[in-house]
Amino acid sequence: MDLDDRKPVEEGKFAYEGLDRIMHEKARLGILTSLLTEPDGILFTDLKKLCSLTDGNLSRHLQALEKEGLVEVWKGFHKRRPQTLCRLSDEGRKRFVEYLDQLEQVLKDAAAQEKAARKKGKIKRSPIPEGWSPA
């Protein structure tokens, strides 16, 4: 890298403010993606399997998502057995789709970066300048 010939940087270009932390958590991404398919909801017991989560973990994540108004959790009985139904709220669907748009932007940026780097034939890196040392 030529330290005298740096491009001006675009402030906040890779800040990704739209990646809502509540939804960005890895397990929650799986939960929300599952729920996106079934507007009527998914039983807790099925959701657990789809996302490979324990009862405790799924409960905690659902609580966090419910507190934000993104999911609804309903309790009832089916064939005399207690059941829990989880589903996206209208607000949750809207916000998750917006989140996904931002995620798509990350992938577009990364793909563009990777392509630009290859084009410059620079995947092989220049040596570190003489006299510099690891931090």
Next chain:
Amino acid sequence: MDLDDRKPVEEGKFAYEGLDRIMHEKARLGILTSLLTEPDGILFTDLKKLCSLTDGNLSRHLQALEKEGLVEVWKGFHKRRPQTLCRLSDEGRKRFVEYLDQLEQVLKDAAAQEKAARKKGKIKRSPIPEGWSPA
């Protein structure tokens, strides 16, 4: 949702094990995407602006990424002023590209889900069964 007519669920379908927690953190995603473009590295001062991070936050994230062997941090002087250069390691590039592949899978799944839900004409949700109540 018809509780008597549920599809069998695919175990772990939305578990996304490949979303490495070290890289998935929102700010780190920005840092890694920035660094992907410049195999020779980016100065700390430029990276900070690109990602809209404070000195302290960027330092902490870089330390975490360095500890995992994903980035290299070099110190040196340029025109008598101390400078810090950050860049992806070969391992970091490889692992971040793998991570991005997994992220792309999330988006593909979500898009498929959304499409399937719309096809069923089900974005408008059925009422919650009689007798069920919020958890």
